[in-house]
Amino acid sequence: AQKITQTQPGMFVQEKEAVTLDCTYDTSDQSYGLFWYKQPSSGEMIFLIYQGSYDEQNATEGRYSLNFQKARKSANLVISASQLGDSAMYFCAMREMNRDDKIIFGKGTRLHILP
């Protein structure tokens, strides 16, 4: 079974609009971390935001926020006031803290911001 599911292979959004990228995860662990990474066309992986399973507040980093719904096992990324530079591939990922140290990635969502 897939541990990280990103159901939107591609999205087109008008510049300055907010966008929500969906992510659901599957784990039986109580202690885990959820991440979002951005991969522009240049290829590098850029860390955006982190949410711990015990964090009560949703994580925010500038224009990025993580809508964490633990009971639904959902960790959606919200980008406010989108910019042309936000066009990239976005990966949701999870680390199960009680297991080995790997990060498991979803298949990604390609976001296109339209001028």
Added chain:
Amino acid sequence: DSGVTQTPKHLITATGQRVTLRCSPRSGDLSVYWYQQSLDQGLQFLIQYYNGEERAKGNILERFSAQQFPDLHSELNLSSLELGDSALYFCASSVGPGWVSREQFFGPGTRLTVL
């Protein structure tokens, strides 16, 4: 710039050959992780080293091996290369294992093309 360096940036070689990819972690980071990103498999964790010792193993083929040296740089050796090994290989680093640090910082990647 994440502070993680990888060399070479691009590598083109033939089937059956052996190559070595090199990674220098961020200053102060003791953990190094290797990931493979291919079109069909997505981003997959290969192996992790912590302070010179192998700590976790993922979907790493027997033809692949890695090590972390006393100066903490790491090398990923790929041998008997096949066409399907063509991929982007990322190195990431973090201060320590999962319970010490949360995010991993990714290098720019080495793009391997096997002809």
